[in-house]
Every structure is written in C-alpha cells, then in structure tokens.
Amino acid sequence: MAQHATDPLPGFDPNAGTPIDPATAEQWTKNYRQQPATEAELTGAKRINAYYFSNQLLDDIKQQAGCVGLRFYMGLDKPKAEENKQPEYQLLVVGVDKNGYDIVPRPAAGEQPATDDGIVGDGSSKCPSVCDPTSPLQTGA
Template identity: 60%
Template sequence: MQLNDPVPGFNPNAGAPIPLPEARQWTANYRDEPLTDAEKGGRKRINAYYFGNELLDRIQSQPGCVGLRFYMGISKSKDADSKDESQLLVVGVDKDGRDIVARLDIDGASLYEDGIVGDESAKCPAMCDVSSPLS
C-alpha cells in the first residue's frame, strides 16, 4: 500500500446505532473488568470522555472530513507526585480513511498542515451523568 492509497476496506459510513440494553451491558462489562496493573499503580480508570460540539464541529468542518477517528493515548506525568493519565484523542478522517493531521504526501508535499488533534475532554469520573443507564 502506498502512502496516498485509500485505507483498504475503509467505509466512510461506518457506525450504526445499537440497542440501549446492549450498550448498557457493554459499559457494565468494562466497569466490571479487573483493574489493570497501571490502574493498580494509581492510574484512574476512565469510563467515559466528553467532547463539546465546538471542538467536534471544528474538526468535522475541515475540508474533506467525512468522519471522526478516536485514538487512545496515555500522557506520561513529568511530576513525581502525579500519575500517568489515559487520554482520548479525536481527529478528522478523509474519504480515503486517512487522518486529517499534518503529514507529507507521497511526493513530499505538505498535506493537512492545519489538521486538528482534539483532546482536553471532560472525563468520567468525575464529570459523570450518574442517572444514565450507561453509568
């Protein structure tokens, strides 16, 4: 596969609604999983991430954006008193399944140099809807 080739099997219309009972079970399954070694060491388990429409609209309004891709990440603490923290990053995706982030194309030309990588979500816990069946 070449750098500028479409991502094999990419479906720009991926995603579909699922029934609430299934979603409820999936979130319960996640919450019931044993703690990871990192969580045992102090990393907080994040159950949900919230992004406001302002950021998501900015990302989705980028030229060529057909959807969003979310990446899991971990910010490493530089402070001995703090713990590493799980992060969720969001980027736009073009019709070929490529992230809209700064990169070079196959000819070395700049591509998507103004691409946005979103972070700074509100995390649950502590920003949780305790009345939600998914909590």
C-alpha cells in the same frame, strides 16, 4: 488539506457506525466497568468510563476540508517523575478523509510538519469525575 494517497485504505468504510440497542450499550459499559484493574490502574491510574467533547470542538474537526468522519485514539499521559502525578488515559479525536486517512499535521523530512492542516482534539471532560449519575450507561445493572 494536505494531499495523501489517493487510494482508500483497505477495508475503510466511510459510512462505518450504526446505532445499537440501548440494552446492549448498558451491558457493554457494565462489562467494561467490571473488568479487573489493569497494571496501570493498580499503580494509580484512574479508569475512565467516558469522555465528553463539546460540539464546538467536534464541529471544528468535522468542518475541515475533506472530512467525512472522526477517528478516536487512545493515549496515556505519562507525567514526568518530578510532576508527582499519576498517568492518565486520554482520548484524542481527529478528522478522517474519504479514503480513511487522518487529517493531521504530517511530518516532513525534517522535524517540522509538512503541513499545519488538521486538528488533534483532546481536553475532554472525564468520567469519573464529571459523570451523569442518572445514565444507564454509567449505572446499568
């Protein structure tokens, strides 16, 4: 892994994350699904309710040297006009080191990355179209 700053990022907690009550999760996903359409959705973008990543991809990222957890980034794929496709939300996943730094290729002074270390994951399966119709997180009242 490329060497990054040795001081932890302010406020970074390598142990962040905790289980939550299933009823809370159901309510939060329902709240999300009931939000008014965004500007992007009004112009044709599809609202994504969930993203699925395989264990293989997540394991490959987690097994990188120095990785203590995962960070997920939101993205928006804006196809070229000639592709005749609507923008699509993306969820990207990267490893994070003990100081809170992303384990990703970093730019050097020129255009090429200073290092090839790091995996940026994408290619998730999205819901909708591939959803669990029995999940209370998808159908919660």
